[in-house]
Amino acid sequence: xxxxxxxxxxxxVPAENVFIAQDEMGTQMGxxxxxxxxxxHFCPEVPINMYFEINSQPSGWYMLFGxxxxxxxxxxxxxxxxxxxxxxxxxxxxxxxxxxxxxxxxNCRQFASQVRIWKPEGPxxxxxxxxxxxxxxxxxxxxxxxxxxxQQNDITTIDVxxxxxxxxxxxxxxxTMLHGNVRVGEALFWGEGSSCELAAVYTSPMxxxxxxxxxxxxxxxxxxxxxGVEEFTACFSSLSAAQIHLAQAFRAADxxxxxxxxxxxx
Numbered sequence: 719x720x721x722x723x724x725x726x727x728x729x730x731v732p733a734e735n736v737f738i739a740q741d742e743m744g745t746q747m748g749x750x751x752x753x754x755x756x757x758x759h760f761c762p763e764v765p766i767n768m769y770f771e772i773n774s775q776p777s778g779w780y781m782l783f784g785x786x787x788x789x790x791x792x793x794x795x796x797x798x799x800x801x802x803x804x805x806x807x808x809x810x811x812x813x814x815x816x817x818x819x820x821x822x823x824x825n826c827r828q829f830a831s832q833v834r835i836w837k838p839e840g841p842x843x844x845x846x847x848x849x850x851x852x853x854x855x856x857x858x859x860x861x862x863x864x865x866x867x868x869q870q871n872d873i874t875t876i877d878v879x880x881x882x883x884x885x886x887x888x889x890x891x892x893x894t895m896l897h898g899n900v901r902v903g904e905a906l907f908w909g910e911g912s913s914c915e916l917a918a919v920y921t922s923p924m925x926x927x928x929x930x931x932x933x934x935x936x937x938x939x940x941x942x943x944x945x946g947v948e949e950f951t952a953c954f955s956s957l958s959a960a961q962i963h964l965a966q967a968f969r970a971a972d973x974x975x976x977x978x979x980x981x982x983x984x
Contacts, residue, residue: 719747719778721785735793737785739778748774750782752804754793759923760872760958764983766794766802767957783822787982794984805957805981819980828979830955835916835939835968837950842937844895845930848902850937853894855885864892867904871920876906884908884917889942895934897925905934907942907950914942916952919964931960932967955979 721737728736728751736751750772758765768790772782787804794802805828808815820826844850855861861878868876884890889909895902903921907914916938921930939950954961954970957979 719781721781735789737782737789739774739782741777747778748772748782750774750786752786752790752793757872759920760960763959764801764803764957766797766800766984768793768802768804768984770804770806772806779818791984802984803981804984805979808978808980810975810978816978816980824980824982826978826980828956828981830953830957830976830979832951832953832973832976833965833970834973835950835952835965835970837939837943838936838968840936840940842940843933844937845897845928845933848895848897850893850895850934853892853904855881855892864904867901868918868920871922873918873920876918889914889945889947891938891942893934893938893941895921895930903930903934905931905938907938909942909947912946912948914947914950916950926960931964935964935968 719742720740722740723733724736724738725733727733728749731751731753735753736749738746739748740746750770752768752770755767755769756765757767761767770786770790772779772786774782790804808819808826816826853864855864861881865876865878865881868874884906887908887910889907891907893905895904901922902925903919905916906918907916909915916935919931919935921934951973952970953976954965956962
């Protein structure tokens with residue numbers, strides 16, 4: 719068994735971060751890759767997050783895992799004073815993979831859950847000198863600009879096709895909180911019937927830790943309840959302290975466990 723790199727990028731991952739396991743006959747037995755991410759807004763306590771995947775037959779798994787851990791340690795050396803983790807995503811039903819990661823000393827306690835949230839009492843207070851407005855995303859340029867703003871705030875799960883699918887639902891709602899002409903933050907909701915999902919929320923760095931996200935979500939929920947929405951859901955990750963605090967603020971109750979995040983602190 720030997721490891722090689724591909725000739726070019728693999729799924730937009732640079733070749734040096736991709737490993738291919740081959741047997742002595744040159745038959746590919748598996749592939750693994752690691753993606754370096756700097757996410758100071760999502761997880762300020764551990765801002766360097768290196769996501770990895772391994773798709774391999776059992777004979778190549780350990781060799782690929784060892785190579786990815788070694789590569790991750792090389793990548794984190796560019797920022798030696800910054801906390802870093804190597805992590806992957808796992809279905810809660812995949813007991814075999816969970817046992818494999820636990821056997822290899824990964825912490826498997828981190829998770830993401832779909833939850834139901836409840837609106838606090840009142841219509842939703844907006845800070846003095848701030849306003850909340852609906853933001854149009856009708857043109858391709860407006861949609862791309864929203865995606866760019868979300869990505870700048872470490873929200874990478876929404877792309878243009880997903881956004882356009884949300885836009886077709888009756889309760890699509892994108893709210894922006896403004897302080898003068900400065901964008902404080904945005905909240906994105908979508909849904910139909912009596913149900914709605916909080917798909918994304920962020921506040922700009924200079925306005926964080928002031929309860930702005932909570933107030934923006936509160937106002938959005940109040941507006942949507944006037945349209946007949948009775949149930950709100952969201953997805954919160956245990957990797958983010960900010961998301962945990964929001965979950966607590968809106969009395970989140972678990973609906974289902976969406977995924978596990980086996981991790982190795984580096």
